Amino acid sequence: MDKLNARRRNLTPYILISPFFILFCVFGIYPISYSIITSFFNWPLLGNAAPKFIGFDNYANVLTRDPYFFKALYNTVILLVFGSLMQHVVAVPLAILINSKIIRSKEFFKTTFFLPYITSTVSVVIIFGLLFDTNYGLVNWVISFFSEQQKIRWMFEPWGIQAVLAFILNWKFIGWNMVIYLAGLQSIPSELYEAAEIDGASTLRKHLSVTLPQLYPIMFLAIALSIIGGMQIFEEPFILTGGYDNLGGAQNAGLTSAYYLMFTAFKAYRLGKGSAIAWLLFLVILLLNGINRLAIKRLQR
Amino acid sequence: MAIKIKPQKVLSYLFLGLMAFIFAYPFYNVFVLATWPSSQVLSFPPRFFFGAGLMENWQQLFARIPIGKNFYNSLGIALLSTGSVLFFCTMAGYAFAKFEFRFKAQLYAFVIATMAIPGFLNIIPFYKMMVAFKWVNTWLPLIVPGMAGAFGIFLMTQFLENSIPAELLDAARIDGLGEFGILIRIVFPLSKPGLAVLGIVTFVGSWNNFTGPLILLPRIDSTTLPVALSVLNSRVDNNLGALMLGNALTLLPLMLIFLFFSKQIISGLTAGAVKG
């Protein structure tokens, strides 16, 4: 009887996690295999021509000849740094400030900062497209009080496009990260601060030597999520810079890796090459997460 | 001492106030623009206050799309997928957080790694499957495949690891509660904050999904709000006012839900839903 119970209990976790694996087998394997296999073919998206097996040619083409792949990867990394990783630079101090004793109405601030998370990309692009408009935009209107210079062409200059994209990402996700860091802050034992206070450390010193190291584990997770999301960013630049007709606006400033892979598959109709870019992107994401892990480990030591 | 603190406090509030303004203004802007007639939406200096075109925009919006039905579809799909995600992800998260079993680390790593696969090109084979299943023009493809998503499992695993003491589970077992009894009677009630977070993430994702319903719910009265609203964006009779109102109307339900649950959601996140 006891044995049976134990066996049953041994099976329990597998039963509990089985939905994921069943769903993965039914809905995941076929699409994933499809994109792996197509990446080794010259596979036209449309039409009746038979796909031709070409081995690693798609990968070789992307890595050696393609004029946009590395440009797109570069843009994506820039956006990752200024759009996604920057969030953490703002979110940590913000969380510390909100968590501090001097601030009241914490709920109000938390709610306000978190609110952008619920917006859809389409709404966000419509809203910010207007706020950053050259002639009618609020941003240029505000700037006009401080500067007599010509209005900034946010949507037409390469750096402007990237700045707006980075701003949108920060706006949308800082609150999310801030709330995550608040969780980390609240789990730091107060004895650590008391010890630092006895040593006569300044507030800044205290946060650098106590708060930050305590936040490293949570930082690793939050940054890992940012990397996974940030490297796959597609809709924001796609809608903001005019979709498939433009390859990311002025000097391809808004062309991200995912944007380019969608263009390759759905506008250049080269499904095979698009799949190859997708898998290269997957490897880059794994690599970056490895670096993230190493960096945090280094810091923790 | 008290005097010393003041400037610091003032500065802090100023900074937070400015940030809050930057974060909140775009929302206010959406609602302001929704009340101006199409020909007056844009102006310089920009619109700061409400206009008189709300009724006009409202009528045009309702004349163009069956917005009531679209709203019903959006809500139904979002609620059903949120409910099922909460259920299945908590199950899996409970297993990963509170059980020891063979290949646990590998299986968990596999779940996490699926998050990094760029799924953009899956739409073609996925659509083929949905046709084979005869699921096109039903809610199922937008609910079933994501019912036990990797992100939800990750979130619930992290949350349950920290929030449910092992002793409590052991005590329940001694009392003769079966594993599924524990799941229903103890794990779910204790994971409310975690569920609130996963709930809003899933609900938002489902509500804002565009490509899925565009391709899988092809008819205007069976599709969701964002897809139906995109019809207003047609070039030849572009109606900025109705578009802005539509935009506001897609945002509003989410805002209300969020403001209503914000305490749970935020306390859920801060209670360690995503803790290291």
Added chain:
Amino acid sequence: MKRNALSFLLVLVLVMALVAPVFATGSKEASAAAAFDPNAKYEVTIGAYGDLEKAYKAVFASADFKAKYPNIKVTFQTSDFGGHHNRLTTVLAAKEQSNDIEALEVGFIAQFVEAGGLMDLNAAPFNGGAISKNIVKFAMANATTAKGNLVAMPVDIAPAVLFYRADLAAKAGVNLDNLKDWDEYIAVMKKLADPAKGIYAIEHPAAVQAIPLNGGKGGWIVNGKPLEPKAKFVSALELVRKVKAANVDGDLGAWSGPWSQAYIDGKVATIVNGAWFGGTLRTWLSPEPGKWRVAYLPGKMMASLGGTYLSIPETVPAARQAAAWEVIKYLTTNPSAQLITFKEIDAFPALTSVYKDPVMDEPVAFYGGQKVRKIFADVALNIPENKVSEYDNVMLAIWNGAVTDVVNGVATPEAAYKTALDKIKATIF
């Protein structure tokens, strides 16, 4: 993490090997369409974008259609422009059944012309060639493959003209009706523009670039060489540079909110566009009649800017094709259908026989009584034929990058041309 990732990849490869057999290409029934039976009941679905549904609904509500096809019921699936083509691309890429009739914008037709996927409307039982003698030549050529297959029927076309504001032209004392060449156009624009009052002569310098290239619809590859002849393409970029240098543009991205607002506020004096743009002006941007006029493009250049085609995808079951073809035939070759479409949404008829209809000679109140339709028809008949290719989309996107570089002043026309050519070669060839 690293080891886990590796084992993950291993599992994937295994799985891949297991699933590979699934990829046997699906069977395709190539059975011929049954003949249309006037007494049987049919339901035809049309996948459309923008306001096509509005126009075609009016056609199907007409007494003539109801008398001819009392047993055909038509339903629509309408999305916005991008959404429609995205959905269609996905469905056809999956080789699954689409709507019986799918509308395609001219920019999307090229891929299907050589690659296949749409029914050959020249073959039996359709025999589209026999009934399309009166359809404008260049549009037929765009939809015809090297082997002579007709993949779609043109339903409307977009002869490009110059729209201008009569009041602003009169105020500036200029005449835009018979511009000799682009230089004269630029000289006139300098008089029209009044930056101090926020009056611009043109929306954006890039707005003119496609005209020397026949609207960018085809002609990207000549005899297997991209962007040839070079002089033609460089001159298009040079034109952009000159317009930019004249400093008369509003720097407005087409179809953005501020762009439409500028037309609503009457701040832009001219726009180069297809005839259908009149519908946009009339219904939405500038409804007040009498303000706008239409002129030939500078140097009487003939170009096409848009156009809609109707197709029957190969995935449509044979039994449904006959009725679909009857509907296409009616929409594309019936004069009354073509005129209703024109009246509803200003989509210019592809059927040349209706150009002789008295309605084409009528003065149009919206254009201050000008007989604009004669100009549209004249341009339509003289648009040059250009070969489309499956690479047009890619080349257009890369080309747009070159145009932006010239507008932003980061490259000379010559340099931008060379960069674009190199990128095209590296991407495609």
